[in-house]
Amino acid sequence: MVACDPPRRAELLDRATLVLNRSWRPVHVTTVRRALCMVFREAARIVATDTLSTFTFEEWLEQPVPHGAPAIRSPSLRLQVPEVVLLTQYDRVPCHEAPFTRRNLFLRDDYTCQYCGRRCTTDHLSVDHVLPRSRGGGTSWENCVLACVGCNARKADRTLKEAGLRLLRPPTRPRWTPYLTLRPSQRMESWSKFTTDRRRSANM
């Protein structure tokens, strides 16, 4: 593989790259390192995010690197770091389910109390069972929401009706997307061209 300043190279090679299936639908997020390997093996082509033209590894090497664009450099070449690659064979969409975990619940509800709409830090939020467990409410996507300390205390072991509270929106199982495990800061602006769901933190 091509060389450049080691710390910088490692950082660039670990950056996130969006993987599209053959039908241009996002299916995965990988590292630049693995994306370049796929392109090198001809399992994928690099997508120029401005023109949407696609390139083989050799063709990409011949492309001029735009001024200021991140690139992997060696004495003899400069390779622009790809942000999106297109698989050449795979055309399915993986059928995953977002696992019900505390972390994913925080992402779904965007660190926001689902009763008063206040955005809080993790310390000030807890997982509330909409139908209390004492009334047979389950621990599931459909019965759990984030609640701030105040709303949680107000609701206590009561139903919505008893507590006179309303939910901002009905809790549902979130849709899985390739961005499930990525922090918003790790996502590339150019990826928005390939997805219709641009909600920041609820992208699951």
Ligand SMILES: [Zn+2]
């Ligand atoms: Zn609240």
